[in-house]
Amino acid sequence: MEITDNRTLTDFHSHILPGIDDGAKDAEMSEKMLLAEKEQGVGRIVLTPHFYLQDNSVEQFLEKRARSAEKLAPLTEKHGIEVKYGAEVLYTGSLADKELDKLCIGDTRYIMIELPYRQLTDRFISEFRSFAGSLFPDLIPILAHAERYLNFTSARSIYEIMESDILVQLNSGDFRAFSGSSRFMYDLLRKDLAHLLGTDCHNITSRPPNLAAAQKAISKKMSADCFDRLMRNAEKVFAGELL
Ligand SMILES: [Fe+2]
Numbered sequence: 001m002e003i004t005d006n007r008t009l010t011d012f013h014s015h016i017l018p019g020i021d022d023g024a025k026d027a028e029m030s031e032k033m034l035l036a037e038k039e040q041g042v043g044r045i046v047l048t049p050h051f052y053l054q055d056n057s058v059e060q061f062l063e064k065r066a067r068s069a070e071k072l073a074p075l076t077e078k079h080g081i082e083v084k085y086g087a088e089v090l091y092t093g094s095l096a097d098k099e100l101d102k103l104c105i106g107d108t109r110y111i112m113i114e115l116p117y118r119q120l121t122d123r124f125i126s127e128f129r130s131f132a133g134s135l136f137p138d139l140i141p142i143l144a145h146a147e148r149y150l151n152f153t154s155a156r157s158i159y160e161i162m163e164s165d166i167l168v169q170l171n172s173g174d175f176r177a178f179s180g181s182s183r184f185m186y187d188l189l190r191k192d193l194a195h196l197l198g199t200d201c202h203n204i205t206s207r208p209p210n211l212a213a214a215q216k217a218i219s220k221k222m223s224a225d226c227f228d229r230l231m232r233n234a235e236k237v238f239a240g241e242l243l
Pocket residue numbers: 013014015048088200
């Protein structure tokens with residue numbers, strides 16, 4: 001796919017690290033994913049393997065991530081892709097007393113948080129907002145793929161979650177014309193409530209790197225500047241700067 005400008009793109013959500021979660025199963029697949037990213041103009045990637053507190057302590061997760069990183073590092077170097085190691089942290093009430101700074105993206109204070117896939121009650125929303133508020137301003141949560149929860153809960157409840165001190169990430173693949181959530185996503189972009197874009201790629205078939213398709217869709221429906229703004233945000237957050 002043709003890239004219309006020379007900006008190096010940033011993928012803010014990925015499962016490219018090999019053998020750590022339901023993403024790339026081995027280094028061979030990781031390399032194919034990196035090549036697909038590169039072909040689309042992506043030169044920076046945030047690696048966000050799933051972190052489930054019920055399965056791993058923070059320390060166990062970091063050990064596994066370090067082992068996986070040893071396999072990926074030669075490949076990112078070979079292909080000239082800059083990466084930062086993070087996590088996609090599933091929210092539970094018990095996260096509050098964990099050392100969450102260790103799960104931040106690289107050397108930044110940003111941490112990616114995923115919500116459970118169920119209807120979000122008023123009680124949950126208020127608990128989550130006080131959790132997010134307790135992190136801020138030391139840590140800044142990024143809500144992973146805000147649109148994905150629409151299959152389980154109302155748009156109103158997601159808007160209420162977004163009233164926390166939180167950045168919002170959207171998945172590039174959900175900008176497909178036939179996606180039920182694209183309207184919600186464009187509304188967020190119009191209201192300036194979405195800040196970051198990621199592919200959430202898991203493989204090269206069913207959930208591939210697809211930032212270029214979103215670039216095309218957003219540029220057409222909104223403007224090239226709107227896509228560019230998402231990329232500029234990503235560059236700042238990647239560098240640990242405040243938006
Ligand atoms: Fe993900």
